[in-house]
Amino acid sequence: xxxxxxxxxxxxxxxxxxxxxxxxxxxxxxxxxxxxxxxxxxxxxxxxxxxxxxxxxxxxxxxxxxxxxxxxxxxxxxxxxxxxxxxxxxxxxxxxxxxxxxxxxxxxxxxxxxxxxxxxxxxxxxxxxxxxxxxxxxxxxxxxxxxxxxxxxxxxxxxxxxxxxxxxxxxxxxxxxxxxxxxxxxxxxxxxxxxxxx
Amino acid sequence: xxxxxxxxxxxxxxxxxxxxxxxxxxxxxxxxxxxxxxxxxxxxxxxxxxxxxxxxxxxxxxxxxxxxxxxxxxxxxxxxxxxxxxxxxxxxxxxxxxxxxxxxxxxxxxxxxxxxxxxxxxxxxxxxxxxxxxxxxxxxxxxxxxxxxxxxxxxxxxxxxxxxxxxxx
Numbered sequence: 593x594x595x596x597x598x599x600x601x602x603x604x605x606x607x608x609x610x611x612x613x614x615x616x617x618x619x620x621x622x623x624x625x626x627x628x629x630x631x632x633x634x635x636x637x638x639x640x641x642x643x644x645x646x647x648x649x650x651x652x653x654x655x656x657x658x659x660x661x662x663x664x665x666x667x668x669x670x671x672x673x674x675x676x677x678x679x680x681x682x683x684x685x686x687x688x689x690x691x692x693x694x695x696x697x698x699x700x701x702x703x704x705x706x707x708x709x710x711x712x713x714x715x716x717x718x719x720x721x722x723x724x725x726x727x728x729x730x731x732x733x734x735x736x737x738x739x740x741x742x743x744x745x746x747x748x749x750x751x752x753x754x755x756x757x758x759x760x761x762x763x764x765x766x767x768x769x770x771x772x773x774x775x776x777x778x779x780x781x782x783x784x785x786x787x788x789x790x
Numbered sequence: 791x792x793x794x795x796x797x798x799x800x801x802x803x804x805x806x807x808x809x810x811x812x813x814x815x816x817x818x819x820x821x822x823x824x825x826x827x828x829x830x831x832x833x834x835x836x837x838x839x840x841x842x843x844x845x846x847x848x849x850x851x852x853x854x855x856x857x858x859x860x861x862x863x864x865x866x867x868x869x870x871x872x873x874x875x876x877x878x879x880x881x882x883x884x885x886x887x888x889x890x891x892x893x894x895x896x897x898x899x900x901x902x903x904x905x906x907x908x909x910x911x912x913x914x915x916x917x918x919x920x921x922x923x924x925x926x927x928x929x930x931x932x933x934x935x936x937x938x939x940x941x942x943x944x945x946x947x948x949x950x951x952x953x954x955x956x957x958x959x
Contacts, residue, residue: 623811623864629880630818685915687841688889691831694839720908721915724835748907755894755906757914774891778829 647751647759650772654679654763657747659713662727662740669747670767676708676790677763678783679751680776681715681743685723686757690733692776697735699784706787708762710738716748719755762786798862798940808861816857819879823849826886832921848925852882855932862939866946874935881928885921888914 648654656670669679680696682689696703696710703710712734714726723729730740743751752759762771762783771786773779802808827833827849833841859875887893893914897906917924 623815623860627818629876629883630822683911683915685835685911685918686889687831687834687918688829690834694834715911716907717911718915719911721911723915745907749903752907753903754891754898755903755910756891757889757894757911775829775889777831 647753648761648769648772650769652769653767654761654769655750657750658744659747660742660744662730667741672709672711672763673767674765676706676765676787677761678703678708678710679761679763680710680712681748681752681759682712682729683715683718683721683723683757684726684729685718685721688775688777689758690729692758692760692780693730693734693738695777695780697733697738699780700735700737702784703787704737706790708787708790710735712738712740713743713747714741715752715755715757716743716745719748719757764790794944795937795940798866798936798943799858801943802858802861802865805865808865811864812857812861815860816853819856819882820850820853823853823882823886826883826890830886830889832885832888832918835918836922849882852878852925852928852932855929855936856882859932859935859939862936862943866939866943874931874938878928878932878935881924881931884917884924888918888921 654669656668658666658668660666678696680692682693693712700710712726712730724732726740726742730738734740748755751761756774758776759774760772760776760779760783761769764770770790771783773783776783803812824846827845828842831841833845837844856875856879859878863875894906894910897910897913901909
């Protein structure tokens with residue numbers, strides 16, 4: 593392209609300067625978007641993980657809501673009062689939810705010893721995307737002692753207003769939220785620490 | 791083809807600044823991919839419990855390829871090709887977003903809870919379903935970018951001038 597123009601040492605130096613400047617500009621054209629994307633994604637993730645609430649806040653009374661069990665029976669959350677309850681909202685297309693259930697089931701003896709019941713609810717309409725059938729999902733990744741069902745739209749709106757793939761609440765026997773979070777597979781350590789204190 | 795890719799890699803990684811850039815980009819991209827893919831447990835539903843055995847090597851390979859294609863593009867004065875390595879890097883990120891809170895947060899802030907509850911699953915579920923295809927596309931794009939960058943490096947006059955200047959001749 594330009595080599596035939598580079599005649600004489602002055603012209604060559606000038607051409608080299610031009611090439612150097614162009615090279616530097618183009619280098620940043622590639623690096624800048626990559627670095628910017630990395631920084632932006634990192635900041636957003638950091639902000640999300642610092643987010644204080646996923647729906648109902650810790651300390652609040654868990655609002656009563658209706659939902660449907662796997663066998664088709666409609667029931668309500670207040671029927672679970674009197675026990676510690678781990679309320680876990682999932683979506684069945686989500687790998688993280690499968691991992692969360694899987695981890696939770698490995699701690700089932702500990703949950704049982706502490707009197708914690710586990711209620712796994714599929715968020716309303718699987719948040720708009722059909723995943724695996726809930727019964728099959730819980731059977732494959734969870735534990736047969738977990739109660740499973742489908743959350744209504746109102747319940748999903750109350751407890752999972754940001755439509756995260758998985759959110760969870762630990763509710764005391766008197767119905768107050770003790771702990772809440774999203775992404776159980778990564779937050780299980782903190783949840784277990786809280787459970788060991790009850 | 792393999793000879794000019796080999797030459798391009800030898801030339802690019804032989805220069806300290808390109809080698810450092812490659813290391814930095816690859817490590818940064820790999821860390822981000824590993825974080826996103828492992829926090830979303832991407833691959834568990836399809837590959838089973840040992841999904842990390844497949845996902846970690848795939849992630850490391852993709853990050854290395856993205857890093858190589860980026861520095862070869864820079865060294866080769868890539869113009870049109872520069873979008874390819876960035877595109878590949880972004881495509882590689884998408885499967886990890888399938889179960890992360892990032893998209894629901896964006897959707898909630900754009901259209902409120904109603905919108906997010908109705909539609910966030912459509913986007914994230916699709917990403918989960920086509921995640922492997924997206925990863926494969928990312929591989930293809932970064933490989934294409936590497937090939938184009940290497941070819942340009944082997945053929946273009948400007949690159950030749952730069953190579954002569956850098957080698958001090």
